[in-house]
Amino acid sequence: MPAPLASRTAIAALGLACATAVTLTACGNSDSSADGKPTVVASTNVWGSVATAVAGDSASVESIIKDPSADPHSYESSPSDAAALSDADLVVYNGGGYDQFVPKVLDSTKDKRTVDAFDIAGNRTDKNEHVFYDVTTVDAVAHKIADQLSELDPGNAKGYADRAAAFESKLRAISDITATIAKNHPKAPVAQTEPIAHYMLTAADVDDLTPPEFEDAIEEGTDPSPNAVATTRDLLSTKKVRALVYNSQTEDKVTQDIKSTAESAGVRIVQVTETLPDGLDYIAWQTQNAQALAAALE
Structure with missing residues (x-):
């Protein structure tokens, strides 16, 4: 697997999260939630949404990063975040150096069930860690979550598998949009402020200049x-x-200037984010992104 891109800022070490006696108690493993359901903790609400689509009502899902304005690259997790990760039956995270706080916590936890999306994505030549924009990888992650939950909760295995299959069908509709872009606008030139939507642009066969x-x-x-x-x-x-594909989640003076230049020239803006906007699940979010790109190129 290629070396991951470095994060924006050094992530605060979390080994101290369980240093006190109180936190040590909080960091003990539990087998399930109070109602007996398997517990899933995701690094961001993006992966939490994918896990929820598979889990349905049969498992409990919690996301660490939920704030639409938060930047996962530089997120500094709290002791309560560390406790949630340590106590989870299953941890779902991006990997590839993107959400580094997760492996730092899990390093001190033995035999934890995990789903690492970047690892599932396999060897890549582009080293881009934003695999949540790659619907093929997301599909594989959903099925891996279903497999893990089925082992934890065999009585609901069929439900997990059925929901993963239904989620896969919805992902195909997103792929249909990018395939249409590739057909109607092959090699259309675009620019990005950051390489976040790399895999969507690749699927749409547009050129990032x-x-x-x-x-x-x-x-x-x-x-x-x-x-x-x-x-x-x-x-x-x-x-x-x-x-211009514009990350509205991490604006600074340089990117704001770039956006203003595009607006003045009449170049359309496609706003993207790294976590889910309020009120959207994964399918609605990526459908909206793909549709926005298609509309910008018309």
Whole structure:
């Protein structure tokens, strides 16, 4: 598996979360929730939504990061987060260096059932850790969750499998949208502020012309070089691209300037996020993203 991209900021070490006697008690393993259902804890509400689609009413699902404005790259978890992860029957997380607080907690927990999405995605040549924009990987994660829950709760195994299959069918509708984009707008040029929607753009067969140096710097929370900024601004001001894919979750002066340049030039903006917007589940969220890209390229 390729080396993951580095996170924006160093994540606070969580080994101290169980240092006190009180927290040590909280960090003990439990086999299920108070009502006897398996407990699932996801790093973000994106993976929590996928887990919920599979779990239905047969398992309890909790997400650590739920705030639509939170940045998972730089999230600093609390002792209560560490306790929730340690106590869960199943932990679902992104992996690939994206939500580093999870493996740091789990390093001190033996024999924990986990679903690591980046690991499931397998070897990749692009090293992009935002696999929640890759519906093929998300489908595989959903089925892995179903397998794990079936082992924990054999009496409800058929329900888990059936819900994973139903979720797979809904994912196909998202793939249909990106396939239509690929058919109608092959190699359409676009720009991004960050490489978050990489897999959606790949599925849609569009060309991201943004200088990698610019995208990487924004993702790392550092200042891109003046040349990278100038090149990116030129893509927009001269309308060399047809859309700007914009991460509205991690804005700064540089990205706001890029967005203003696109708006002034009449280049359409496709806003994307790393966690679920309020009121949307995974299917509705990714359907909306794919539809927004299709509309921007019309």
